[in-house]
Structures are given as structure tokens and as C-alpha cells.
Amino acid sequence: MKRFFTVFTLILTVAFVAPQVEAKKFGGGKSFGKSFKTAPVKKQQPQQTNTLNQQQKPGANQAAQSSKKGLMGGLLGGLLAGGLLAAFFGGAFEGIQFMDILIFGLIAFVIFKLFKTMRGAKSTPMGHREAYAGNSPQQKQAQFRQQANGMNAGAAQQEEYVSTDSEVPFNLPPSFNMNAFLNGSREHYRKIQGAWNHNELETIREYVSPALFNDLAAERAKLDGEQHTEVMYVDAELVRADYDANIAQLSIKFSGRYKDRNEGVEEDITDVWHLERDLRAQNAPWLIVGIQA
Template sequence: MSSSIIELALLAAIAAFVGWRLYTTLGSDNGTPDGRARSEAPQPRPASETRQPQPDSGLRPAFTGPAAAGLEAIHAADPSFNPSEFLQGARSAYEMLAAAFARGDRETLKPWLDTDVYEAWDAAIAEREKTGAEAPQLLRMRHSEIEEARLDGSMARVTVRFEAELGEGDLTRKSEEYWTFMRDTSSEDPNWLLDDVDVAG
């Protein structure tokens, strides 16, 4: 075998070894270094997150219905406010908070509730723990709609009507509640707090 062929074989072996070391150290595009798939579990968003400036698309959201004037005022104070996006976020908040209340998860509830609401929910959880009563479970969201919006100084408040089906033991009942969310439009914190909960009477 000629020396050139031997040199080529050695170079190929070295290249293969280096490539293998890189693969085992860094992993493939779709896995960890040992070849297992990476976890794609979403990371929770912090309770306080600095608002990032958004490019101005030049499009103005549509304000309709009985809350139009209030929504217009909130948008004027905070141009990033979009009623459709807000309603999607409110639905997610309802589902998350209802589930946390059913679990008695005070740690999850506290950052998202105003003081009065938290104290009322905390007392309800404590009473349930004392009596051993079953917690209501959210079975299905039936409908959600913005009912009212207003701007008091820099404080925005938006009320959403939620219709849902709840399960309590073997029983199923309909629930209709008005949740009011608030946010200081002059703050860089983009998160809304649950300020009030009223049951439709």
C-alpha cells in the first residue's frame, strides 16, 4: 500500500473521531448529547416581565359593542392594547386561575389576584379544607365576552363575562361570572390583575 493511501486513511480516521466527539459533546439538532429527544415543555412567563416595544403596524383594532368607548380610551393610553388579544389572555387566565382555585394552589393564585380577591379566595379554600367539601372543577368554557371597559386616570379596568360548565362531585352546573381585570397603563409591567369577581344574579 502506498504512503499516500496510508495518509488518506489516517486523515479519514481522525476526521471520523473528531466528528464523533463533536456529536457526543454538543448533541444533534434534535436531541441531547446522548441522543435522547430534548424536552419541549414551555417555560412559564414571570409574573413581572418588562414590556418590549412593539413595531407600529399602522393598524388600529376595531372597537365595537357596549364597551367600545372604554376600549378606545384604554387603547389611547396604551396603543399596544388589543381587545381580541386581551380576551384570549383573559380566557387563559380564567382557566388557569379556576384550576388553581380548585387545587387550593395559593402560590399560583397570589401574584394574579388583587388583595381583596385573594383574601376572599383564600378564605374559601380554607373553609373547603376544613369541611372536606369537593372543589368545583372547570369542565368546559362556553362563552366569554367583554362587557365593560373604562379608564380611571392611568388605571384600566376591563370586565369579561364568562359562561362555563363546572363539575362538583357527580353534579354539573352552569356558571356565569363577571371578572374585572385591571392594569396601570403607565407601568411597564404588561400583566393584568384580577380586581373583582361578581356572580350573575
């Protein structure tokens, strides 16, 4: 029994005293710099969709009915034409068979369908073709309003997406391409993690604000030598956006997983980067001003 308590005490001592091994990700898993409240965004469905569908349904029903009528009319017309031909040639061709009548009817039906198709194509209004091509009067008015308001691709995305939290703004800055920005963010996340592993502080300086760089440099100095944190996969999501005449702000949530082969550990990526851009300076870069781990 005394030996059992000795072993049990040794196990507890090792469990509590031994250092916890974890992957050394960018920032050391801590929060630095500015912090903002964030929330996921959802795609806002256009309200005109149902109305347009309702407007198109009667036309679709009419087209279906017209198709049915045309089919029945063509069949009846073909059979009637076959009967008339049979009656007309009844005296001259007394040996005509029932199969000959069906052949005449089929020929008449094909001619009738071709004639109807050609006439329908000629009578189709150009307005319908323009509507399918995206040049309907309503769409032209919408395009005109967008041009008048100076809207661009980024502003269009602003109308399609909205924050799930009313307290969190989601106002995309001018000339902002959200998809391209998020794709680039994933690559930058990997690049910055690599610079953190190799202690390449000058590379990190290009991506962060001066105040945040000082905090990160002090944190990196606590680590000895190169680190071996490998990003397995990472995704990026825009969770906040706002701007005024001077500054544009964005918050990106990264989610994924990374590992350290040397330490034999894996961890989830749950980081939020807050970025700012000076709109008063031409071609000013986006800089990370805060990290939430």
C-alpha cells in the same frame, strides 16, 4: 294512613335538612371586590358601506352592459366578417359551403375578442387597480388620519364595537388587542379554577389584587381538601372597558358550563371578572379586582 304521614314527614325532613350539593367553583360562587355595571357590545357597521356600494353599482351596471354589448358586437362582427369573406372568395372558391362560412365567422369572432381584450387591458387606469388594492385617495386619507392620531389596532377595534348601554363605557386602552386578550382569558379561567381545586393560593395571587386575594384565601379555607370542579367549556366576552391616564379597566363575562364528577353535579358558568392595569408602571400586569357571580 298514619304510616303514610310518617313517610311523608321523613321525606320533607330529608329534603330541607340535607345539604345542597354544588360544584366548588373559583370564588365559591360568591361576589367579591369591586363591582361595575356591564353590558354586551355590538359591532358597529361603517356608514360608508352603503355609499361605496351605491357608487360601485353604476360601474357594475356599466360593466354588465358593456359585457353584453361586447358579446353581441363580437357575434355580429364575426358573422359579418364571415359574410364578407364568403363574398370575397365567392368567385375564386365557388364550391365553398355554408359550414365553411360559419368556420370563417368563428375565427373572425375569436380574433375580434382577443384584440378587444388586449386593448381594454392597456387602457385600464391604474387608479382603479389602486382602489381595489386599498390605496384609493379616501383610504389614504383615512390611514393618514389614523397615523396622525396615533391610532393602533386596539383603537381601531374601539371604533368597530360599541356598548348596548349608553351608561356603560367601552373605551379600549391603547395598544390593546381584544381578540388575543379574550383568548388568553379563557385559558386563565381554566388555570385559576385548577389552582382553586388544588388550593394553590400562590398561583391565584399572581392573577388578583392583594385585597381580593385576602377574601379569596378566607373563602378557600372553608373548603376541605382538594376540589374536583372541571370546566367543560367556557367563552369570554368583553362587557366593559375604560381608561384614564392612570388606570385601565376591563370587565369580562364568562359563560359556559362546569361539573364535579365526584359530587355528580353540573352548573352553568355566569361569572364576570373586573380587571385593572396600572398604566403608570411599565409592563404592569392585568389583575382581577372584583368577581361577580
